Amino acid sequence: MNEKEFISLIRLCVKCGGCKTQCPTYSVCKEESETARGRIRLLHALVEGKVKPTKKFNEKLRSCVLCGSCANHCPLNIDLMEIFYHARTIIKDHDNTLAAAGFLSKLAFKNTDFTINLIKPFQKMINNRLARKKLMPANVQFTENQFKKTGIFMVKNKIGRVAVFTGCTIKHIYPELMFSVARVFNALRYEVVFPTSEVCCGVPFRSLGLESTAVSYAEKNYEIFSKLKVDAIISLCPTCVVSLKKHYPVLINKELENVYDISDFLRGRIDMDMIDDNIGQRRKTVNLKAVFHESCHQRNELKNGSQTRELIRALRREQHDASNPFDIELLEPDKQSCCGFGGTFSVFFNDMSNYILNETVKELDKTKAEAVITTCPNCIFQLSKAIQDKPIYHLIEIIEEAITPQV
Ligand code: SF4
Ligand code: SF4
Known part of the structure; x- marks a missing residue:
């Protein structure tokens, strides 16, 4: 989005406050600056040169959870999420916290398996410390990608073939869900493929204002997934689905076809009578x-x-x-x-x-x-x-x- 488009977008807001009551950060702070409307006012002031991106100013934009509740309740249907993602690209060069997090994220995501192996000897200590600070749950273990060379689950008498966009949280924290999705789709007689070279969907980078990094990740995933001969691309993560379906057209002007959240794909496809008859156990x-x-x-x-x-x-x-x-x-x-x-x-x-x-x-x-x-x-x-x-x-x-x- 260029500056002109950005300014036109923020000018659409009529300050009605429809976005206020559902905002989780407003529910905690009860401050106007912690609502979408307040954040848009700040952005107005910034583009008009009335304020500078100071530490406090940047914090108000960074403290948005990017939950989308405001956009869902805005009567004018303003694309508030694109406003808030773009705002981060503006403040990132004036915000040390974003800059440091961006630098570390780029390093960590470059090769996630390498990063996980690097921290492996200290994992218990790191986990305990982070769990004490309530930054992560106590029982979590980071794991390398389970499907490094191949991730294909074949099935007899298949009726179709799906690819799974796994996403980083499942790949590295809840890998058992990858086997669950494979078992479920095999039971429904779909062959399942996990593309081994899938990379992060890009959302973490957008949230840090690193749009060009998000673009390169989107390009890579598009390249991998668009070439697969599958009936559907399935994901178990709503954020990844939003990224693939809504962000990629904005970032790279290309859209992957047949991307489904698991609920959308499976609704109506599970016939318990048929499964009862077929399962035999x-x-x-x-x-x-x-x-x-x-x-x-x-x-x-x-x-x-x-x-x-x-x-x-x-x-x-x-x-x-x-x-x-x-x-x-x-x-x-x-x-x-x-x-x-x-x-x-x-x-x-x-x-x-x-x-x-x-x-x-x-x-x-x-x-x-x-x-x-x-x-x-x-x-x-x-x-x-x-x-x-x-x-x-x-x-x-x-x-x-x-x-x-x-x-
Ligand atoms: S996206 Fe940000 S501004 Fe909108 S409701 Fe969520 S926390 Fe509030
Ligand atoms: S609901 Fe929409 S138009 Fe109303 S204040 Fe919020 S962003 Fe502006």
Whole structure:
């Protein structure tokens, strides 16, 4: 976006305040400058030369979680996320914190396996220290990419072929979800391919104002995924889906076709009667009261939470087999709210991030659920800092339990 386009975009705001009440940072600080409207006012002042990008000024723009709630509630449908991503490209050269984080991120993401191997001997110490500061959950271990040379899961009598855009959190923190997605799609008779050279989707770089780095990552992923002969590109991470579907056209003027969030792809494709007939083995018995935590990028950008709820309800099978039920009572918190992660937001604004997290966990706890279900690996990471008394499942694990044989 050039400066003229940026100025036109911020001028669209009529200062109605429709974006205010849903903003997680406003809910903590109760300050106008912590709302989308307030941040746009600051940007107006900046482009008109009335203020300079001082430390305090930059902090107000950096303290946005990039959750998309404001854009979802703006009656004029202003592309607020593009405004806030672009704002970071403007302030990055005047902000030491962004510059340092950008430098370290570029190094760390250049070869993530190398970075993980480098910190391996100190992992326990680093984890303990970061967990004490509530920067990460206590039980997390960073892992190298599981599929370095090949990541193809073949199946007999296949009806299709899908590629998985894994994303960094799953690849390096929750790799078991890669096997879950492979098992689920194989059970549905899809061949599954994990492109071994996939790189970061680019969102972390955009959030640090490093647009040209995000462009190079987007180009690389486009090059890899556009050449695959697959029916669909699936992701288990709403943020990655948003990046591939919405950011890539902005960044590289190219769009990958057939990109699906897991809920969108699987809704209507799982026929429990057919699975019951085909499976030939008992499946696991599940009887669970679970609360659904809808991630911000799912709620505000993909807007497909109802598909996820519908999908989970369709997995129930007490009507199929009373002695071996798969019965999930899906509960809802009074209000779906941000987990407070926001990538570097949880590092730069750790107190605010943990405050938002604790408020959200209180809402989830009120439901007295025995488990939490979400579709976002980053939410699992963040929620695990505060929830230790119940499991937090990714949707794919629930589907796996429902449709694969008992082992
Ligand atoms: S993206 Fe989220 S945190 Fe940022 S201004 Fe909008 S609602 Fe507030
Ligand atoms: S809701 Fe939209 S138009 Fe209204 S103040 Fe917020 S950004 Fe501006």
